[in-house]
Structures are given as structure tokens and as C-alpha cells.
Amino acid sequence: MKKDYFVSAIAFNGKIRAIATSTTHLVQEGCQRHQTLPTASAALGRTLTAGILFASNLKGEEKYTVRIAGDGPIGEIVIDANAFGQVRGYVHNSQVHFPANAKGKLDVARAVGTKGLISVVKSFGSEYNFTGQTPIISGEIAEDLASYLVNSEQIPSALALGVLVNPDGRIAASGGYLIQAMPGCDDATLTQMEEVIKLAKPISTLLFEGKTPEDVLKTLIPEKDLVFLGTKDISFRCRCSRERTESTLKLLGKDELLDMIKVQHGADVHCNFCSEHYQFTEEELKNIILQLDQKQH
Numbered sequence: 196m197k198k199d200y201f202v203s204a205i206a207f208n209g210k211i212r213a214i215a216t217s218t219t220h221l222v223q224e225g226c227q228r229h230q231t232l233p234t235a236s237a238a239l240g241r242t243l244t245a246g247i248l249f250a251s252n253l254k255g256e257e258k259y260t261v262r263i264a265g266d267g268p269i270g271e272i273v274i275d276a277n278a279f280g281q282v283r284g285y286v287h288n289s290q291v292h293f294p295a296n297a298k299g300k301l302d303v304a305r306a307v308g309t310k311g312l313i314s315v316v317k318s319f320g321s322e323y324n325f326t327g328q329t330p331i332i333s334g335e336i337a338e339d340l341a342s343y344l345v346n347s348e349q350i351p352s353a354l355a356l357g358v359l360v361n362p363d364g365r366i367a368a369s370g371g372y373l374i375q376a377m378p379g380c381d382d383a384t385l386t387q388m389e390e391v392i393k394l395a396k397p398i399s400t401l402l403f404e405g406k407t408p409e410d411v412l413k414t415l416i417p418e419k420d421l422v423f424l425g426t427k428d429i430s431f432r433c434r435c436s437r438e439r440t441e442s443t444l445k446l447l448g449k450d451e452l453l454d455m456i457k458v459q460h461g462a463d464v465h466c467n468f469c470s471e472h473y474q475f476t477e478e479e480l481k482n483i484i485l486q487l488d489q490k491q492h
């Protein structure tokens with residue numbers, strides 16, 4: 196089984212930064228965890244893929260959180276991606292599916308809605324956050340997030356995202372690319388890139404045909420103008436754990452925990468990001484209370 200990864204490159208003597216990724220396996224995992232129907236799978240998959248591309252030049256503890264809040268039935272889509280090539284995320288309503296749109300594609304815009312807000316938080320460790328907001332323009336996600344990069348981060352950017360879903364609901368191919376102008380990039384190079392991207396085959400088709408992320412960039416940029424910088428493995432990975440969940444329960448305090456014991460005879464804590472359930476029995480909750488009591492004395 197081929198692994199998911201992204202490749203980064205520069206082109207035209209450093210005027211262009213280009214990243215391409217295949218995310219088929221991580222999108223499959225995300226969709227399986229959230230039991231999404233095909234249109235929701237495409238929306239989640241595109242956003243997870245964008246997260247990988249956005250986070251591709253992060254370092255250390257830096258992290259991107261992307262929130263798409265449209266007026267469509269899918270509700271909020273939230274993902275976060277870090278410098279380690281890990282991404283996680285969810286859609287508010289995973290049970291959204293519509294017939295294909297006029298182009299024969301999964302109707303992501305109908306699921307997301309065409310009005311609403313994109314909010315992005317770029318967090319640089321604990322001290323400093325950059326927050327940007329732009330309106331949704333199409334609901335197709337790639338256009339919306341490219342518009343965020345252009346208008347909020349002021350970087351001329353082209354973003355392509357594609358998720359191909361099999362009739363059985365499994366992800367056949369998923370990936371994307373991000374092309375950005377570096378400072379000093381001239382208009383002629385930008386226009387040339389825009390023309391090439393307009394005519395390019397859909398990214399999901401290229402990946403489905405067996406092309407690698409490197410091949411994808413080679414279809415957009417002449418090989419002689421392209422310098423590959425390196426690749427990174429990527430995955431769907433959540434940072435939740437039983438230990439962290441226990442710490443969260445402790446924060447609720449004794450009264451709340453006693454209430455849980457009385458009403459639910461235990462606790463079932465659900466992680467939004469990865470849909471993992473952490474179950475705590477009455478006995479385990481009593482133990483947590485005991486630890487809280489001991490701390491107080």
C-alpha cells in the first residue's frame with residue numbers, strides 16, 4: 196500500500212513555491228472514523244488535504260486550524276494540521292449526501308453552502324496567533340481557501356483539492372496542490388501558472404491514474420524549471436488519549452463527576468476530531484474523585 200505524503204518544490208528560480216500531496220489513505224481514515232456519506236466525505240477530504248498543504252511550511256509546534264462555517268446542511272467543518280504532517284478534523288453533520296451536480300461531481304457546494312465564513316488560526320506555539328477571516332465564495336472549498344490565502348495572508352495562491360469517492364463509499368483517490376508566488380515573482384510567471392492550472396486535469400483524476408505528487412507538479416511546471424526540496428509522510432492523527440480525557444474529567448470538578456455517577460453511572464467522552472470514545476465506569480469516576488480529594492488535603 197502506497198503511503199500518503201507531500202512533496203515541496205520551488206520553480207522558476209525561486210519565484211514560485213509548489214506543494215503537491217496525495218491524501219487518499221488519511222482521508223479514508225477520517226471518513227471511516229466519522230462514518231461520512233460521499234458528499235460529506237468529499238467536503239471533509241478536501242479540507243483535510245488543504246490542512247496538509249497549508250501546514251507544509253510550518254516548523255516546531257506551529258499549527259493551522261481551519262474552520263469553514265457555511266449555511267449548508269453539513270454545518271461547520273473543522274480541521275487542524277501541524278508541522279509533523281499530522282491532520283485531524285470533522286464535519287458537524289457527517290450524514291450529508293446529494294446527487295451529483297451539473298458537472299457530474301459530488302455537490303460539495305450544496306453541502307457546505309455558498310454563504311458563510313472561513314476562519315483560519317495560524318498558531319506559533321503558545322504566545323502568538325495569527326487569525327484571519329474571509330467570506331465563503333463558492334462553497335467548493337478550494338476556491339474559498341485560495342481566496343483566504345490571497346486576501347488574508349496576501350499571498351497570490353492557486354489551490355486545487357480533489358476527492359474521488361467509489362460507489363461503495365471508499366476513497367478512490369484524494370489529494371491536492373498549492374502553488375504560491377514568492378516575493379518578487381513577476382506577473383508574467385503568475386499569468387503563465389494560472390493558464391496552466393486552468394487547463395490541468397483534476398488532481399483526483401491524476402492521482403487515480405497512478406500519478407505521484409511529483410508527477411502532478413511535473414504536469415504543471417516544466418521539469419527544467421522545477422527543483423524538488425523534499426517529501427514528508429502525512430497521516431490522520433489526533434492528539435486525544437485516555438490520559439488527556441481523564442485530565443479533562445478532573446477539570447470538571449467533584450460535583451459534576453458525582454452527577455455523572457448518579458445520572459449516567461459512568462462517562463462516555465467523545466472526541467469531536469477523531470470520533471474516539473473514552474468510557475469511564477462508575478468505579479473509575481469514583482477513583483478520579485478520590486484523587487481530587489487527596490489533592491485538596
Ligand SMILES: [Zn+2]
Nearest residue numbers: 433435466469
Ligand atoms: Zn481525538
